[in-house]
Amino acid sequence: MSFVLVDRPVPEVAVVTLNRPERMNAMAYDVMVPFREALTTLGDDNGVRAVVVTGAGSGFCSGADQESAGVPPGVAGVTRPTYALRAMEALEDVVLTIRRLHQPVIAAVNGAAIGGGLCLALACDLRLAAPAAYFRAAGINNGLTASELGLSFLLPRAVGSTRAADIMLTGRDVSAEEAERIGLVSSVHADVVAAAVEVGQRIAGFSxxxxxxxxxxxxxxxxxxxxxxxxxxxxxxxxxxxxxxxxxxxxxxxxxxxxxxxxxxxx
Missing domain, CATH: 1.10.12.10 (Lyase 2-enoyl-coa Hydratase, Chain  A, domain 2)
Known part of the structure; x- marks a missing residue:
């Protein structure tokens, strides 16, 4: 089973789907490493003018996989502290790859975007949501810091510092309706992937x-x-x-x- 699917519903727009629905597309390394590789490949394809990122099933991405995270790349023979550094770098590189892509990346948030999943959505250039989508900065709920994978950099720039502080310090869920109201997403659609592809097609018509x-x-x-x-x-x-x-x-x-x-x- 492939944990990352790449589809071209129209020639100029690629849809990348995180495909581990039984784990709500959590950020296991056997998902995130091929996800980054797929993005890199698409970034080099000049026929692709926009990239849509979404999740299979009921979740967009539920953040850290606490049960079956897998093994990060490049950790053979390292000590525990170095292992931790390599593990974080692998996830950070996913966020940076999204930002570095030539093409605009559109998050079609179909369901839960929790913790690192919220960070993935924020790394994208545009965000659309399904009515069932919701967002949570989950680190604070887990006894950790809410800041991870650039969240404290990206979220205030999306919604403003006061709203970002409210979301990050309370660990509460932000519904799709509220996300649209505060500017976390640009719009809400029943078929969010189709809507994102349509936006990608519009972008493809420009220089x-x-x-x-x-x-x-x-x-x-x-x-x-x-x-x-x-x-x-x-x-x-x-x-x-x-x-x-x-x-x-x-x-x-x-x-x-x-x-x-x-x-x-x-x-």
């Missing part, structure tokens, strides 16, 4: 370097220390595409002709 630069700009803008120091990087991105492609001219003509533009990313 490929334009989308890639926009993703980079969103990440850089969240970490910028000031607007003044950041503005020029956005301006350079605009000039880059304005000078090296005919996309802007094509968009102007397409509007005049009442049709969708066709961006070639060439001049």
């Amino acid at each position: 490929q370097p334009g989308v890639e630069l926009t993703k980079k700009s969103l990440h850089a803008g969240q970490s910028a220390t000031s607007l003044e120091t950041y503005l020029s990087s956005e301006g350079i991105g605009q000039l880059y595409l304005r000078l090296l492609t005919s996309n802007f001219e094509e968009a102007t003509v397409a509007r005049r002709e009442g049709r969708a533009p066709v961006f070639t990313d060439e001049r």
Whole structure:
């Protein structure tokens, strides 16, 4: 049985499904390692313009697997402290791989996104939810810190510092309805995967370097220390595409002709 499934419902959008529903797609290493490998492969496929991540069954991802976590890669012969470091690095690399992908990554949160599963959703560029989805920063409920896998970096940037503190310090569940209201997800859909694929198709209609630069700009803008120091990087991105492609001219003509533009990313 494959714990990670990759599907192409349309040529330009790939759907990656965590496929261990009996464990609510918990973050065992035999799930997370092939998940990262699948993402890396898709990142190198220039025909894929957007990636959708979802879970099989009733869960998106339930966080750490406390019963059958498996063995992280690269731990042969190491001591217990080093084993712990390698184990965390393997999971951290999944989050970083999502962020580094050329393509936007859309989380189609079909059910529970708990602990590390919440972190996976937050690492994605967009999040959509099914009505049954819910979110929990579970570390605090387990006698640990709620901060893990970038949660205390990503969550305040998604919902604001006060709401992030409420979610992380209380360990309460956030419903799909509340998640939409506070901006944790952009929308709620009965068929969340289909909705995410539709969003991916819309993204695929735009300039490929334009989308890639926009993703980079969103990440850089969240970490910028000031607007003044950041503005020029956005301006350079605009000039880059304005000078090296005919996309802007094509968009102007397409509007005049009442049709969708066709961006070639060439001049």
